[in-house]
Amino acid sequence: MSENRVLDRTYHVAVLMGGWANERPVSLMSGNGVADALEARGHRVTRIDMDRDVAARIAEAKPDVVFNALHGVPGEDGTVQGMLDLMGVPYTHSGLATSVIAIDKELTKQALVPHGIPMPGGRIVRSEDLYQADPLARPYVLKPVNEGSSVGVAIVTEESNYGNPIRRDAAGPWQEFDSLLAEPFIRGRELTTAVVGGEALGVTELVPKSGFYDFEAKYTDGMTDHICPADIPENIAALCKQYALEAHRVLGCRGTSRTDYRWDDEQGEDGLFVLETNTQPGMTPLSLVPEQARFAGMSYEDLVETIVKDALDYFAGAETGGEHGNG
Template identity: 40%
Template sequence: MSAVAPARFTDPAVFGRVAVLLGGPGSEREVSLDSGRGVLDALRARGIDAQPVDGVPALAEAIVAGRFDRVFNILHGGDGENGVLQGLLQAFGVPCTGSGVLGSALTMDKIRTKQVWASAGLPTPRFERLPRGADLRAAAAALGYPVFVKPACEGSSVGVFRVLNEAALAPAIEFAAAYDGELLMEQMVRGDELTVGILGDVALPSIRIVPAGEWYDYHAKYVADDTQYLCPGLTGDAEAEIAALALAAFRAAGCHGWGRVDVMRDVERGFQLIEINTAPGMTSHSLVPKAAAQLGIDYADLCWRVLEATLPMEEAAR
């Protein structure tokens, strides 16, 4: 199991005034608000001067007014994870948790992320890019059932369809007709569903997700209390292999700071990379806190460490 170095700082004053960015107008608003409340309470409990800010426009106004020194980004999806926020803050010289413009923008787009992984020789299920108006039946026939259909740039299992055969494709076709963005169709992997949190240069212990239903949908993620989270999800060589793969996938996509890499273990093809989340959930059901706890890092300490990454290493010597 990987070791995590001790926190570099003990004085909350080193962080200055911290904006906890949450909410926003997107489809993941409620999850983000829930995550943000947890982060805000944890930072304040550690003595950090932290204030909530709802959405990027409100944050931009506050940054222009000079009200914050750094940002803890827990705005899931949309401008919180697509590089817009990161570019804005970079232009103003305000540090922000998580990945920068490149890693955020790339991994928000599942199709382009998979293209990068494929070019780097990293394993990911076969897929088809579906621009607006694409023929879903033809794409599914080319890939072979069963398949998943999902928006290329959404999260939290929003708009995801599990399609076992052609007769079950109708809801996805109806959704596609009304959806403005690109869709991703990928071969469904049959096997264990796993996720690996990343904290700095360390892969946290894997988590194997066992939903009570047939698959890990929005309800299983955020509502149900009967989803099982087994941590570590693997042992021995398999755990070492998935940790190395997750770190390689994270770095190939230009990510840094913290995040979460979702992986499936196919019964025949082994580990298959699914996607990266650069602002993972921090709710009571969320996975990165569960994995960090296995290394003795509680929720408040995790928030501290994520925020600590916004301070340059040389600060520790001051």
């Protein structure tokens, strides 16, 4: 057993993973990595692949805490969080209210922009209307309102083969979702900052070897270069950390979060925009939070235990009437 462990004793942890969202394979990788790390630290682990009987399986297991390693709906949108709240079972990461807001890109804008956090403009559009006319001047971005990991994102340019206006038979998110968020395309660089234990760990630049940083580029080994720390000016790195911490606070995140940016380096500080804050960041070998944690001197096992400790401390405070957020 490690001598520099974060937790002062061992616990029974149920690791909730899998599910039926688009991100199921990623969640399984995250969950099994977390479970392996906890077992390496001597904890008792019950691995649970999310299904419709999940409440009964958690009740049967009687864990001290649930590590929520789900990505996407229903593990990231408040559904599982509400279920665990009703069951009275402590769990990692953000709570119901935060999860509902953070997975919805439009609600996130409404929460963050009034606090001075810059985000791209845009509006919700009906997919049916895209076949009549562009909602914004090209280039622009179309993305589902409540999916993560760049699932279903399309960049519509003058040169794209979607047609002008977009053709009904052109493959894209308009064929899968009734409505989409349309945002102006921000040229430049992809940056991200993780928050763990109330601290912004660093800034990573993501450089896809082709195309843009979509779902495939995120989770396919060798398709994206991670530059950690990012080779950017100190003032931009400081702003990334500031915005990540503020987003984490305003949204009421717990445990860990990851805030993603686009930065137009020709515009300096005015070119930095928050795209979203992820309340259930990946924990796979290619994931960004473990990578930044390593750079900050935190092992993967320490990271996992830190997230569990945050959950245990939060729920212990809630039971004794202590101060805690609404996440």
